[in-house]
Amino acid sequence: MERDINKLCMHFCPEGVDYYKLGELGKFYGGLTGKNKSDFSDGNAKFISYRNVYNNPALKLDVEDKVKISSNEKQNTLERGDIIFTGSSETADECGLSSVVTQDVNEKIYLNSFCFIFRFKNPKIILPDFSKHLFRSEYLRHQIGKTASGVTRFNVSKKLMANVTIPLPPLPIQQEIVRILDTFTNLTAELTAELTARRKQYEYYRDELLTFGEDVPRVQLGNIGPVCMCKRILKSQTNTVGGVPFYKIGTFGKTANAYISEETYQEYRSMYSFPNKGDILISAAGTIGRTVVYDGKPAYFQDSNIVWIANDETRVLNRFLAYCYEKKPWNISSGGTIARLYNENIQKAVIPAPSLERQMQIVSQLEKMEDLCNSITVGLPAEITARQKQYEYYRDKLLTFKENIS
Numbered sequence: 001m002e003r004d005i006n007k008l009c010m011h012f013c014p015e016g017v018d019y020y021k022l023g024e025l026g027k028f029y030g031g032l033t034g035k036n037k038s039d040f041s042d043g044n045a046k047f048i049s050y051r052n053v054y055n056n057p058a059l060k061l062d063v064e065d066k067v068k069i070s071s072n073e074k075q076n077t078l079e080r081g082d083i084i085f086t087g088s089s090e091t092a093d094e095c096g097l098s099s100v101v102t103q104d105v106n107e108k109i110y111l112n113s114f115c116f117i118f119r120f121k122n123p124k125i126i127l128p129d130f131s132k133h134l135f136r137s138e139y140l141r142h143q144i145g146k147t148a149s150g151v152t153r154f155n156v157s158k159k160l161m162a163n164v165t166i167p168l169p170p171l172p173i174q175q176e177i178v179r180i181l182d183t184f185t186n187l188t189a190e191l192t193a194e195l196t197a198r199r200k201q202y203e204y205y206r207d208e209l210l211t212f213g214e215d216v217p218r219v220q221l222g223n224i225g226p227v228c229m230c231k232r233i234l235k236s237q238t239n240t241v242g243g244v245p246f247y248k249i250g251t252f253g254k255t256a257n258a259y260i261s262e263e264t265y266q267e268y269r270s271m272y273s274f275p276n277k278g279d280i281l282i283s284a285a286g287t288i289g290r291t292v293v294y295d296g297k298p299a300y301f302q303d304s305n306i307v308w309i310a311n312d313e314t315r316v317l318n319r320f321l322a323y324c325y326e327k328k329p330w331n332i333s334s335g336g337t338i339a340r341l342y343n344e345n346i347q348k349a350v351i352p353a354p355s356l357e358r359q360m361q362i363v364s365q366l367e368k369m370e371d372l373c374n375s376i377t378v379g380l381p382a383e384i385t386a387r388q389k390q391y392e393y394y395r396d397k398l399l400t401f402k403e404n405i406s
Contacts, residue, residue, distance in 0.1 A: 005176060005398055012170040016404035023162030026120040029076045031087075031111035032067065043067040047110040051287070053084045053099040057132040057185075061103055067110055077108045081123040083135055085144075087116050088155045090250030090286060091257070095148035096156045098135035102128040116158065130174040133181050134166060138396045151235055152248075167401045177398050184391035188384055195380045205369050206323060209362050212352045221329075222347030224321075225310040231272035232303040237264055244298045249286045249305040260300055268300065275301075278318045279308045280325060284341040291325050293318075307346070316351070320359040323366055324351040 009017070032047065043066025052060055059078075069075065078084075082101040089095045111117060120126060134140060147160035169177075221227075238246055238258040244265040245256035268274070275281060277296030282289065285305045294308070311318055330341060330349040354362075 005173065005180075008173045008176055009169070009401070012173060013404065015406050017167045017169045017173075017401035018404050019165045019167050021162060022118060022164050022166065025122075025125070025166075025168075026118055028158045028161065029117040029119060031113045031115050031117070032075055033113065035067065035113065039068040040066070043069075045069040045108055045110060047112060048078070048084065048115070050086060050112050050114045053086050053112075053115050054094075054097055056099050057136050058102045058129075059084060059099040061101070061105065061109060069108075069110065075110055076117060077110055078105050078117070079119065079123075080104050081120060081126070081128045081131070083118040083131055084111060084115055085118065085156060085161075087114050088150075088153055089148075090153060090248055092145055092148045092150075092154045094250065095154045096141075096144035096161070098132075098140075098144075100128050100132040100135065102132060116156075118161075125168060127171065127174045127178060129178045129182070133177065133395055134399055136395075137399045138392075139399060140164065140166065167399070167403075169401060180398065181391065181395055184387060184394065188387045188391065191380055191384045191387065195384065198380070202369055203326075206326065206366055209365060210323060210327060210352065212354065216352050216354050218350045219315060219353040220347065221309055221349045221351065224316055225312065227307050227343040227346050228273040228275070228310050229303045229307045230274060230301045231268045233260060233264075233268075233300065237261075244300055246300045246302070247306065248302045249283060252281075252283050252286075252301075252306055253290055253292050256299070262298075265298060265300055273310075275308050276310075279311065280318055280322050281306055281308050282325065282341070282346070284346075288341040289325065289328050289330070291322055293322060307341075307343070309346070316353055317356060317359045317363065319363045319367075321351070323363070 045067055046061075046063055047065050047067040048059060048061075048063065049065050052063065052065075061078075078101050080101050080103065084099045084101070086095065086097045089097075143164045144156070144161065147157050147164065148154040149157065233246060237260055239260075240258060243259035243261050246258045246260045247256050248258065251257055275294040277294060279294045281292045281294055281301065283291075283305065284307050309321070311321060316324075329351050330345040
C-alpha cells in the first residue's frame with residue numbers, strides 16, 4: 001500500500017507535496033454565543049455537543065441535542081468539509097481534537113460554545129474524508145498540542161492554530177489514502193459494534209436485576225453518607241517526575257501524569273477527607289458519572305472533580321452501589337456547557353435499598369454476568385486495540401510526505 005502511494009506521488013507530484021499554513025487556507029469560526037441553560041431545555045434546532053466532536057473523527061449529524069434559535073438570530077452553522085476542534089480540555093494532549101463534517105448538511109446545525117470551526121476558503125482542495133484522517137495524525141496532533149496553554153484547564157489559541165501546517169497532496173493521492181485507511185476503520189467499527197452488542201446484553205440483565213417493586217425501599221444517597229472530596233492540591237505541589245500519583249479529571253481511571261510528595265500525601269490523607277479501600281470514586285466533571293473502585297493503594301484525587309460517598313455499608317453495600325451508579329441515577333446540569341455533577345445532584349439521587357442479603361445476591365449474579373460477558377468478549381477489545389494501532393501506524397506512514405521546497 002505504501003508503495004502504491006509512492007508511485008502516485010512520483011506521478012502527480014515528483015518534486016514533493018505542497019505544505020500550507022491553515023491561516024493561508026481558510027478561517028476560524030466560533031460556536032454558539034449568548035446562550036444560557038434554558039435555551040437547551042426546549043430547543044428547535046440541532047446542535048453538536050462537545051462529546052460528539054471529541055469521540056468521532058467523522059462528525060455524527062444524526063443527533064437529538066437541541067438548542068433554541070430565534071428566527072432572526074445570527075449564529076454560525078456547519079457545512080460539509082468543516083473541521084471542528086475541541087477548544088479546551090483537562091490535558092494539553094487532548095486539546096484541539098478534530099472532527100470533520102464528511103456528509104452533506106441539509107439543515108441548519110449549530111455547534112456548542114466549547115468548540116470552534118475551521119473552514120477552507122476553497123473546499124475542493126481537500127476531501128473531507130482525507131481531513132478526518134489527517135487532522136488526527138501524529139504530525140498534526142503534535143503541532144496542535146503546542147497551541148494549547150493553561151493551568152487547570154488548557155485552551156487552544158486560534159492565532160497559533162493559524163500557523164499549523166498541513167500537506168495538500170493531489171486529490172487522486174488523497175482518494176487512495178482514504179480508501180486504504182477506511183478499510184482499517186471499517187473493520188474496527190464492525191468489531192466495536194459486536195462489542196457494543198455484548199455490553200448492551202449485560203446492561204439489559206443488570207437493569208432487570210436492579211428494577212424493584214414498591215415493596216422495596218428507596219434511599220437518597222445523601223442519607224447513606226456525606227459527599228466527600230480530597231483537599232485541594234496546588235499546581236506548585238505537583239511534579240511530573242514521581243511520587244504519589246495525583247489523578248486529575250483528565251487522568252481519572254487512566255495513568256496519572258502528575259505526582260505529589262509522600263510527605264504531602266501522608267499529611268493530607270490523615271488530616272482531611274480521604275477514601276477508604278472499596279469506596280466508589282465518581283467523576284463530577286468532564287465525562288460525568290464514571291466510577292473507579294478505590295483499591296487502597298497510595299494515590300490522591302483532584303478536589304471537587306473526583307468525589308465519593310462516605311458509605312459505612314450499613315444500608316447499602318459499596319459493590320451494589322457501584323452497579324446503581326452505572327445506571328446514572330442523578331440529574332445533571334448540561335445544555336450548552338460541559339456537564340457538571342454537583343454534590344446536590346449526588347445527595348438527592350435515589351437508589352433502591354433492598355436487604356443486604358438481597359444486595360449480595362444481586363452483586364453475585366451481576367459479577368458472574370460480567371465475567372461471562374468479559375470471557376465472551378475478551379478477544380474483541382484486544383483485537384480492536386491491535387487494529388487501532390495498525391491503523392495509526394499506516395495512517396502516520398501514509399500521511400508523511402516529502403515536502404516540495406522548490
